[in-house]
Amino acid sequence: MSVRRFALALAAPVCAFTFSIGVSSLVLMAFGTNPIDAWSEMLSYGTRLETFVETGNRATPLYLAGIAVAIGFRMNLFNIGVEGQYVLAALLAASAGAAVDLPPVLHVALIIAVAMTVGSAFAGVAGYLKVSRGVHEVISTIMLNAVALAAVGFLLRNWLLDESDTTLNMMTPEIPASGQFPHLNSLVETFTREITRGRELWGFLLVAVFVGVLFHVFLNRTRVGFDLRATGLNPFAAEASGADPSTNIVRAMLLSGAVAGLIGLPEVLGDAHKYDLGFARGLGFTGIAVALVGRNHPGGIAIAALLFGWLDSSAPILDVVGDAPREIVSILQGVVVLSAVVAYEVVNRIRRVSEARDAAVAVRLPLETSTGNTA
Amino acid sequence: MTTGSATPAAVELAGITKRFPGVVANDRVDLRVAEGEIHAVVGENGAGKSTLMKILYGMQTADEGRMLVSGNEVQFSSPSEAIDAGIGMVHQHFMLADQLTVLENVVLGAEPTRRGVIDYDSARRHLDELGISYGLDLHPNDFVESLEVGERQRVEIIKVLYRGAKVLILDEPTSVLVPQEVEKLFGNLRELKARGHTIIFIDHKLEEVLAIADTITVLRQGRTVATMASDQVTAAELAELMVGSELPKPSTEPRVADQHVTLSLRSATVTGDDGRPALEAVDLEIHRGEILGVAGVEGNGQGELIEAILGLRHFAGGELFLDGESITHWPVRHRREAGLGYVPEDRQRRGLLLDAPLWENVVLGHQTQPPYARGQWLDRSSARAAAGTILSDFDVRAPGVETSARALSGGNQQKLIIGREMAARPRMLIAAHPTRGIDVGAQAAVWDELREARREGMAVLLVSADLEELIGLADRLVVMLRGRITAELDPTNTSPRLLGSHMTGASVDDQGGVG
Numbered sequence: 001m002s003v004r005r006f007a008l009a010l011a012a013p014v015c016a017f018t019f020s021i022g023v024s025s026l027v028l029m030a031f032g033t034n035p036i037d038a039w040s041e042m043l044s045y046g047t048r049l050e051t052f053v054e055t056g057n058r059a060t061p062l063y064l065a066g067i068a069v070a071i072g073f074r075m076n077l078f079n080i081g082v083e084g085q086y087v088l089a090a091l092l093a094a095s096a097g098a099a100v101d102l103p104p105v106l107h108v109a110l111i112i113a114v115a116m117t118v119g120s121a122f123a124g125v126a127g128y129l130k131v132s133r134g135v136h137e138v139i140s141t142i143m144l145n146a147v148a149l150a151a152v153g154f155l156l157r158n159w160l161l162d163e164s165d166t167t168l169n170m171m172t173p174e175i176p177a178s179g180q181f182p183h184l185n186s187l188v189e190t191f192t193r194e195i196t197r198g199r200e201l202w203g204f205l206l207v208a209v210f211v212g213v214l215f216h217v218f219l220n221r222t223r224v225g226f227d228l229r230a231t232g233l234n235p236f237a238a239e240a241s242g243a244d245p246s247t248n249i250v251r252a253m254l255l256s257g258a259v260a261g262l263i264g265l266p267e268v269l270g271d272a273h274k275y276d277l278g279f280a281r282g283l284g285f286t287g288i289a290v291a292l293v294g295r296n297h298p299g300g301i302a303i304a305a306l307l308f309g310w311l312d313s314s315a316p317i318l319d320v321v322g323d324a325p326r327e328i329v330s331i332l333q334g335v336v337v338l339s340a341v342v343a344y345e346v347v348n349r350i351r352r353v354s355e356a357r358d359a360a361v362a363v364r365l366p367l368e369t370s371t372g373n374t375a
Numbered sequence: 376m377t378t379g380s381a382t383p384a385a386v387e388l389a390g391i392t393k394r395f396p397g398v399v400a401n402d403r404v405d406l407r408v409a410e411g412e413i414h415a416v417v418g419e420n421g422a423g424k425s426t427l428m429k430i431l432y433g434m435q436t437a438d439e440g441r442m443l444v445s446g447n448e449v450q451f452s453s454p455s456e457a458i459d460a461g462i463g464m465v466h467q468h469f470m471l472a473d474q475l476t477v478l479e480n481v482v483l484g485a486e487p488t489r490r491g492v493i494d495y496d497s498a499r500r501h502l503d504e505l506g507i508s509y510g511l512d513l514h515p516n517d518f519v520e521s522l523e524v525g526e527r528q529r530v531e532i533i534k535v536l537y538r539g540a541k542v543l544i545l546d547e548p549t550s551v552l553v554p555q556e557v558e559k560l561f562g563n564l565r566e567l568k569a570r571g572h573t574i575i576f577i578d579h580k581l582e583e584v585l586a587i588a589d590t591i592t593v594l595r596q597g598r599t600v601a602t603m604a605s606d607q608v609t610a611a612e613l614a615e616l617m618v619g620s621e622l623p624k625p626s627t628e629p630r631v632a633d634q635h636v637t638l639s640l641r642s643a644t645v646t647g648d649d650g651r652p653a654l655e656a657v658d659l660e661i662h663r664g665e666i667l668g669v670a671g672v673e674g675n676g677q678g679e680l681i682e683a684i685l686g687l688r689h690f691a692g693g694e695l696f697l698d699g700e701s702i703t704h705w706p707v708r709h710r711r712e713a714g715l716g717y718v719p720e721d722r723q724r725r726g727l728l729l730d731a732p733l734w735e736n737v738v739l740g741h742q743t744q745p746p747y748a749r750g751q752w753l754d755r756s757s758a759r760a761a762a763g764t765i766l767s768d769f770d771v772r773a774p775g776v777e778t779s780a781r782a783l784s785g786g787n788q789q790k791l792i793i794g795r796e797m798a799a800r801p802r803m804l805i806a807a808h809p810t811r812g813i814d815v816g817a818q819a820a821v822w823d824e825l826r827e828a829r830r831e832g833m834a835v836l837l838v839s840a841d842l843e844e845l846i847g848l849a850d851r852l853v854v855m856l857r858g859r860i861t862a863e864l865d866p867t868n869t870s871p872r873l874l875g876s877h878m879t880g881a882s883v884d885d886q887g888g889v890g
Contacts, residue, residue: 221753226735226742233728239687240717240725241740242708355782356395358774 008351012343013293013303019343020335027331028324038324046314049192053185053199059302059309060208060266061280065287066294066301067215068119068260072137073296074219075232075252081126081141082260083284084148089119090264091152091172094275095160097268098173107179108269112207112262119261120254122148127253131246137253145284156275171276181269202270211259212298228252260284289337295344308333383446385410385542385573386431386462391440393426400426401437402597408542408590410445413564413574415588415605417581419617419814423597424577428544431575432464433457444542463540465531467547471519478502478515481534505536510566524672525556532563542573549583550840553672554875561587579617581610593617635663636699637834638684638803643693645676645683647858652691653679655858661803661834666825668849668866669838672878676858677838678720681805684836685717686710697803711740716801718792720808720838722785726792729781733773734762736780737795744799761798769794770820786817793824804828807838822848842871856880 025035045051065082072079093115102110126144129135162173183200195201219225227243228251239245263283268275290308294301315329386408393401401423408414418424429435431442433451442449444460451457454464471480478495481502487494499515506513511529519527528548535543545564549557564574564587578584584591585605593600593616600616640659647653654676661667671677682688684695686707694703702710711717717740719725727736738747738758746757762776771790773783780788789809796804806825810818825848828835839845845852846866854862854877862877 221755223742223748223751223753226738226753230728230731230735230739230742233731234724236724237719237726237728237739239707240685240719241742242706242711243742244706244708352779352781355774355779359772359778359782359784359787362772362774362778 004354005351008347012347013300013340016293016336016340016343017307019339020332023335023339024328024332028328031324033324038318038328041317041321042314045317046310049188049195050197050199051310051313053188053195053201054313055306055310056205057200057202057266057270057309058312059305060202060205061263061283062286062290062308063208063302063305064211064259064263064266065283066290066305067211067298068256068263068284069287069291070294070296070298070301071215071252071256071259073232073291075228075248076235077249077252077256078138079123079126079141079253079256079260080138080288081123081144081148081284082256082263082287083282084141084145085119085122085257085260086263086284087152087279087281088122088148089115089261090268090279091155091160091275092118093261093265094175094268094273095172097175097179098274101176102178104178107176108181111175111179111269112265115261115265116258117261120258123253123257123260124250127250130253131249160275162274169276169278172274175268175273179269180273181265183270200270202266204266204270207262208266211262212302215259216298224251263287289333292337293340307336382410384408384443385412385445386575387443388427388431389441389443391427391430391437391442393423393430393435393437399597401430403440403599404594404597405599406592407602408573408575410573411568411571412589413568413576413587415576415578415584415591416594417577417579417584417591417613417617418594419579422594422617424594425546427594428464428546428575428577431457432462432544458538458540461539461541462544463535463538463542464544465528465535465546465548467550469527469531471527471530473518473520475519476515477513477517477519477522477530477533480519480530481515481537483534485538501537502533505533509533509536509563509570511563523556524551524674525559528552528560529563532567536567541571542575543567544575544577546577547579548576549578549580551673553878554872555879557583581613584613585610633663636660637663637697638836639696640684641694641696643683643695644691645679645688646691647676647679653858654683656693657858657860659853659860661836663834664829664832665850666829666835666837666848668845668852669836669855670842670845670852670874670878671855673840675855675878677807677855679858680855681717681720681807681836681838684805685715708743712743714800714802716796716799716804716833718789718796718804718806718809720811722788722792727780727788730779732777732779733766733771733783733791734759734776736791737762737765737776737798740795741799765791765794765798769797769824784814786813789813790817790820793821797824797828800831801833804833804835805838806835808840809837810839810841810844842874846871846874854878 028035028038065086068082069079093111096114097107097111100107100110122144126137126140129140130137156170156172160172162171165171181203184203184205185195185200188201189195219229227238228248230238230241231243231245231248235245264279267280272279286308290301290304294304311329311333315326318324318326318328384407386406388404388406391401391404392399404423404427406416406427416424416427426435430437433454433456436452444462449460451460472483475483478499482493482498487497502515505511511533513526513529513533519530522530528551532543548560552560567574576588588605590602591605591608591613592602593613595617638661640657642656642658643654644652644656645654657680669677669680679688683690686705690703694701696702697713702713723729728739738753741747742753746754746761748754759776765771766773766776769790771783771787771794773787780791783791793809809821809825813821825835825837837845837849846869849866852864852866852869852874853860854864854874856878861880864874864877
C-alpha cells in the first residue's frame with residue numbers, strides 16, 4: 001500500500017519531466033537543432049562543480065519564493081504579490097543594514113527582521129483588504145505589486161541612494177562586513193575540490209533549508225497550522241470547527257509575506273551587499289511555478305527549486321556552444337509546470353479510486369482486520 | 376427481449392449492470408414499466424435506484440444491459456437524447472434558476488423562437504394549456520424564488536411536460552414535501568396517468584408507494600428483488616423485501632431529563648442571508664438528558680437556529696446561555712471548547728475535510744483539546760490512536776486512520792462524525808438531519824448514539840425532516856414556522872400527520888400556540 005502510494009507520488013513528476021523533455025526536443029528539432037547534442041552539452045556543463053554552486057545560489061531564492069507562495073496556496077489564497085513584497089523588503093532591508101553598525105550576528109539578524117517585517121506588513125495589506133472589504137487577494141496583490149515597484153523606484157532615487165557613488169548605477173550604500181552572510185565554499189570543498197572562477201555558495205542556503213523545515217513543522221505539528229490547513233481544505237468545515245476565517249486569512253498572508261521578505265536576502269547578504277538596479281526581479285512569479293511543481297510540499301518545492309535553478313544555470317552553455325538558444329530552457333520550464341499540474345491531477349484521481357476501492361473492501365471485512373493500521 | 380404482449384412496454388431495462396470503483400451499483404437489474412402506469416421503484420439508500428434512473432435518463436451509461444423505449448432499443452449518452460425519446464426526469468434537488476420567472480424556467484434550454492427572438496407569447500399559451508389540462512396551477516410570471524417547495528416541484532414537472540415527455544421519472548419527489556403537499560402531488564400524478572403518461576416513481580416511504588403506485592419493483596443491493604402489483608402486497612411485506620428483514624424504527628425510552636437547563640435561548644433574533652429576520656424572538660430551553668426535536672419544513676429558520684447556537688451567525692437580539700453562562704458573543708472556538716458538539720446537516724460541507732486522512736477529520740473541531748493537542752502542538756500519535764478507537768467503537772468501516780474521508784460511504788462518514796463528537800463528551804449536542812441519506816444500518820447506529828447521548832446526560836437538539844425519527848427519539852417537540860416556534864408537542868401523543876399540519880401552519884388546534 002505505502003509502496004504503491006510512494007510509486008504514484010514519484011510517477012507524476014517523472015512523467016511530467018519526461019514529457020517536457022520530449023516537447024522541448026520537438027521544438028529544438030523544428031529549429032533544425034539536434035536535441036541530443038543540446039541536452040548532452042547541458043548535461044556535461046551542468047554537472048560541473050561550479051554549475052552546482054550556481055544551481056544552489058539560484059535555487060535558494062526560488063525555494064523561499066516557492067514556500068511563500070505555498071503558504072498562501074495551502075489556504076487557497078493566491079498570493080501573487082510575493083514579487084512586490086520581496087523587492088520592497090530587499091530594498092528596505094539593504095538600506096537598514098547599511099545605515100547601522102552592529103556586531104556580526106546581530107547585524108544580519110536585524111536585516112532579516114527588517115525584510116520579514118516589511119514583506120509581512122505589505123502582504124498584510126492584502127489580507128486586511130480581503131477580510132474587511134472583501135477584496136479578492138489576486139486583485140489586491142497584483143495592484144500592490146505595481147505599488148511596490150513604484151515605491152522602490154521612488155525610494156531608491158529620492159531617499160535611499162548612495163550619495164558617494166559616482167557610477168550611473170543607482171544603488172543603496174554598501175552593508176558593512178558585519179552585516180554580510182558567510183559563504184559555504186570551505187564546507188563544500190572539504191568534500192570535493194576547490195571551487196574556481198570566483199564562485200561562492202551563498203550561506204543563506206542554510207536559512208532556506210531551515211525555513212522549509214519550519215514550514216513543515218508549522219503546518220503539520222501545530223494547532224495554528226492545522227487551522228490553516230483545514231481552512232484551505234474546506235473553509236466551511238473549518239469555520240464550524242472553530243477556525244475563524246478572517247483570522248486565518250490575515251495570518252496566512254502575514255506568514256507568506258514574511259517568507260517572501262527573505263527572497264531577496266541571499267543576494268543582498270551573500271553577494272551584492274546592497275540593492276541596485278541589477279537586482280533580480282521576477283522571482284515571485286517563478287515562485288508560483290515552483291510551488292505548483294512542488295505540490296506546496298516543502299520537499300517537493302526543494303526539488304522543483306533545484307530543477308529550475310539547475311536549468312537556469314546550465315542553460316547559458318547553449319548560447320556559447322551555439323547548439324540552441326538558451327530560451328529553450330524557458331520553454332522546458334513552462335511545459336514542466338503545465339504537465340506537472342496535469343500529471344498530479346491524474347495521479348490524484350487514481351489514488352482516489354484506489355482508496356475508494358480499499359474502503360469498499362473494508363466494509364465487508366470484519367472490524368479487527370480493518371482498523372489495524374494505526375500510527 | 377421484447378415480451379410477447381401486444382403493446383410493448385413504455386420502458387424496459389434488461390440486465391443493466393453498472394460498476395463504480397469497488398461497488399456494483401446495479402447488478403443485472405431488470406425493470407419493465409407498462410405504458411400508462413405509475414410504477415414505483417423502491418429500495419433503501421444505496422440499493423441502486425438513483426443509478427438506475429440516471430442510466431435511463433442518459434446521465435450515466437450502463438456497463439452492460441439493454442434499454443428499450445416503446446419496443447425500440449435505445450442508447451442514451453446524454454439527457455437530451457433521453458428527452459428526445461420522450462423521457463423526462465424531475466430531480467430530487469430542483470434545478471431551477473431562482474432569479475427567473477416560472478415561464479422562463481420552463482422554456483430555459485427549449486425556447487421557442489420567432490425570427491431569432493424568444494416567442495414568449497406562444498410559450499405562455501403552451502404553458503397555460505399544460506397547466507390547465509393537468510391541474511398544475513402555476514402563475515407564469517411568478518419568480519421561482521418566491522415559490523413554496525411544492526410549487527417548485529410543479530414547475531419541474533411542467534418543465535418536463537413542456538419538452539414533450541411521455542415517461543416521467545420522479546426521484547424521491549416526496550422527500551421535500553409535507554403530507555398535505557404529498558397529496559396534492561399524488562393528485563397531479565393521477566391526472567398525468569389519466570392522460571396517458573407513464574410515471575416512474577422512486578421512493579422509500581412505503582405507505583406513499585402503496586397509495587399511488589400500480590406496480591412496484593423492489594431493489595436491494597443493486598439487484599431486482601421483486602416486481603408486483605401494489606394491491607397484492609402489504610407495507611410489512613415490502614419492508615421485508617427492501618431490507619431483507621423488518622424495518623427498524625426509533626423507539627422511545629423513559630425520560631431521564633432533569634430540571635437543569637443546559638442551553639437556553641431568550642428572545643433570540645437572527646438575520647438571514649436575505650437580510651430579513653430568519654429567527655424572531657425564539658425562546659428555547661434544552662434540559663440535561665433530554666432530546667429536543669425541532670420539526671419544520673426546511674427553510675423556516677432551523678438552519679439559522681443551529682448556526683446561531685454554534686456561533687456561525689450573529690445574534691441581532693436576544694441571548695444564549697450554556698449552563699447559565701451567557702455565551703451570546705463567544706466565538707465558535709470558545710463554544711466548542713465549552714462543550715458544544717455538532718453533527719452538521721451537510722456533513723461533507725460542514726463536517727469533513729474530504730481530502731484529509733480520517734485521523735485529521737477526527738481532530739477537526741477539537742484541535743485545541745486533549746487528546747488531540749498538547750499546548751500549541753498537535754499530538755499526532757495520540758490523535759491517531761484516538762481516531763483508531765473511534766473507528767472501532769463506532770463501527771466506522773475503513774481500511775485505517777490514514778484513509779481519506781472521501782473514500783468512505785455516507786453512512787461511515789456520518790458514523791465518524793458522530794463518533795468524534797461523542798468521544799469529546801459534549802454538554803450539548805446539536806444534530807441536524809443526522810440520518811439523512813444513509814443506509815438503514817447506519818441509521819440505527821446513529822439513533823443508538825443519540826439515545827446514548829441522552830442517557831449520559833447530554834442535552835440534544837435534534838433537527839430533522841424525518842417525522843418518525845423526531846417522534847420516536849425526542850422527549851419534547853417544537854415546530855418552527857417562518858422563524859418562530861409555533862407549537863410545542865408531546866411526541867407520545869402526536870402523529871406525523873398532526874406534525875405535518877403544524878409545519879404548514881394549516882391547522883392550529885388546542886395543542887399548539889406556545890411560541
